Amino acid sequence: MATVSTTSLQTADEPGASHVPIVAGQPHRFRAFLATIASNRKAAIGVILLLIFGIVALIGPWVAPYDPGQVGAAFDLTPSWSHWLGTNQLGEDVFSQLLAGARPTIVYSVLAGLIATVISCFLGLTAGYLRGLVDDALSLVINVFLIIPTLPLLIVVAAYANALNLRGGYIQTLVIAFTAWPWGARVLRSQMLSLREKDFVLASRVSGDSTFRTIWDEILPNMISLVVANFIGATLYALLFGVALQYLGLTDESQVSWGSMLYWAENGDALLLGMWTWFIPVGLCIALFGTGLAFTNYAIDEFTNPRLRTQKVRRRSGATSVLAVATPAMLREGDDAVVA
């Protein structure tokens, strides 16, 4: 049987099929991303939420009606026109605390997320690119960190830090960042491992490009969305753990933040006194900000992984995408578009 005849007949894929876009060129992708947001309700909500909270973080302390730390005799007040959410057991205005507390909470989370992302990029990409012994060692470290339960570890480290009187918010940020990086590192490492073998990367290396140039010009552009998704995931993580540490009273409770509000609420027996305004609005804000992060993250996720869109696509090979592996960070955030 002749096999040469096949050459004239092999062409493009079946109509309607598509694959994970490995896109070159930034501007085109950004515009496409904006299009995804515009058409997808969840993504739009996510971005809007982030914008709202971003603004609150920025101007919060300035628009707060009272000085959040100002104690007074008017304590345990229920909501009224002069105090929209009432006052706590020290006479501080709860609403002002909510507004002012946004900034430290959000800033610490974003900062921790940023640091964690930088670390995970560096370590994950190195491990994936260099492979061999370096990869084995780094993978071991990553896996160990992944397995050790985070909050207990954070609690122990925080306890030691407190014993040394290192209570500041920035210490907390660093501590959290150091436990947040393994998730991202692992995902980036996988992606690096698969991209590394792609033809365009091999072509770059064969044509004599330095390692740095190969990574910077060929590989990194294809990972940007993954890195951004990681950043958002890490920030979400930092938010929840930061708030948890503050609630447990293991950080500086004198600084007003959303977590400290919960700490003081518990201390002031908010539940027993029925002072729901002390903790319910705060919780809602945390959840909404978190949801904003999660929705935005998954807009990015969906953007890079068309399989999760409602329109089904047949895959040709059996290969699974990195993003399809369920990691807890994505277990919380991954989802698919609502039918448009």
Added chain:
Amino acid sequence: MKFILRRLLFYLATLWIAITLNFAIPRLLPGNPADIIFGKFRGNVSPGTLRALKSALGFTNQNLVGQYFTYLWNLGHGNFGLSYSYFPASVLTIIRQDLPWTLFLLGFSTIIAFTFGTGLGIISAWRRGSVFDSTLPPLMLFLSSFPYFWIALLLLYVFSITLGWFPNAHAYTVLNLSWPVIGTVLYHSVLPAATVVLTSTGGWLLGMRNVMISTLAEDYIVMAQAKGLTDRRVMLMYAARNAILPSITGFAMSLGFVFGGLVLVETVFSYPGVGFDLVNAATNDDFPLLQTLLLFIVLAVLVANFIADITYVRLDPRVRAER
């Protein structure tokens, strides 16, 4: 099985690293580690006891290596020293008493959350685009954005304090092994367990759903439908059976996270488990207890992971064949 052996080695390595970290961290901090840890005991114990206490954690007059081995030796013999906040109880006693409560709560709630979440995820993926699928996943996503302990506080506030349906603290009223007591134990565990279920089900649901959607695009699903198999069989035996594998991996990986949440839940409900102890130990600078608790928590997570690995191997024949 090479796979299992490799995992076992990894867990042992992790345990060893955790132990060594425990040993190293106090010594790496600025200042005299012995003062940090044992400062509080001064005046409360005799010098002899203090010496024994110090040696249990490896603070002897030996050099560093000697201290390390003393530490390991004591660890192996279950000698973890005395707790400061529960003085004069030994750390081991406290852990032995409280660990079972945590394991009970953890097991109970995680299994419910996992089963529930995975099941809903399967249905959600199968009925993609339906009303069910459009409302439940986003709702669960929203729920899982709330901090664990906030949901705990909310539940406590609504169901316990306001409505008085459930107790607001502790795990039991009287403790002996009888049916009514088991009843109160379950009764006390409802709110804590509900917290864990509400916040973690979302993760399982979404994870399973996404993997299912990918799996449903596979060729063998089309083949199964072409064979004329019932929808139910295709959904369960072909799709879910394959999709569950990453979920099991995800389950194992998220155990650390679940443990973290458990710590918070126990704190809110004053549930006498190791999470509650951990927080108290941290607030009270009870370092002997703190360190050992962390070790045990790590150990529990490793064991659970190992069980998950074995389950995975049983379910995926491709891994078994790995040479």
Added chain:
Amino acid sequence: MPSLLEVDDLVVDYLTPNRVVRAVDTVSFDVRPGEIVGLAGESGCGKSTSAHAILRLLRPPAEITSGQVLFQGQNLLAMSPNELRSFRWRNISIVFQSAMNSLNPVISIADQFLDTFKAHEHVSKKQAMDRAAELMTLVGIDPARLKSFPHELSGGMRQRVVIALALSLSPELIIMDEPTTALDVVVQRDILQEIETLQKELKFAVLFITHDLSLLVEFSSRIAIMYAGKIVEFAAAQELFLRPQHPYTVGLMESFPSLTGPRKALVGIPGSPPDLGAPPAGCRFNPRCPRVMNVCRSIPPELVAHSPEHLTACHLYPSSLRVA
């Protein structure tokens, strides 16, 4: 002879968010009992889509817009889901291109046979296993391999297993969608011979889909050529080979080297297939046709018989006999 399978004016569209792509455009052909009909064309011409449409295995965004698929007179497109489920595999089965991907990776081969039997017949487990063993022997695999899992078998063996599965309920028609494309040449030959032998013995009809026309010429009794979602020619294999009418078919035939006869330069077909979302007006092949006429650019040709049993959709061959 009445047809076993009759596809009438089948139309399949892919409804993507930006536009509608008509992958299969009023396709009609038939398969008679016990015969092998080949369906050939390039990747993307719609042949796989047609095959999936017959058994209603298409998934969103693909949709059957109109047409009929008649099997022994029954319209498959009008069946209820339950009727369809019981109809499938028993009357028509299908062999997919990639056997590895067609088999459930986590259950044994035996279970994949048992599944099929349980879904359609009331047989005991022993009876089912016996039948499975028979089928395995029939395709040349040791029945002891029933215990194995798909990843433990070689590529050729897996394809044989899939064929055995396709035969398990003794269907009248087996659709084979590029069953050998994923295999190497030697194994390809084995499998094809296997199929030929089985077909002669069990006398089932085959709809054989491939992009490799050379396979079909030896193998099938009639061949349909598809281009850009339409059938452009449909004739007996010999007839097609000796007297190809449509310029596309001619082009394909000229691109095989021949083992006998004088050496000649291999000629490809210049240009590339059209975008099915916006196909050219008139005959879809007109941009590439060496014998294009003005009418070709505006009026699409119909599939008509210029000579008996030889249908062509080309303005060069207007019909003398009109075929519906």
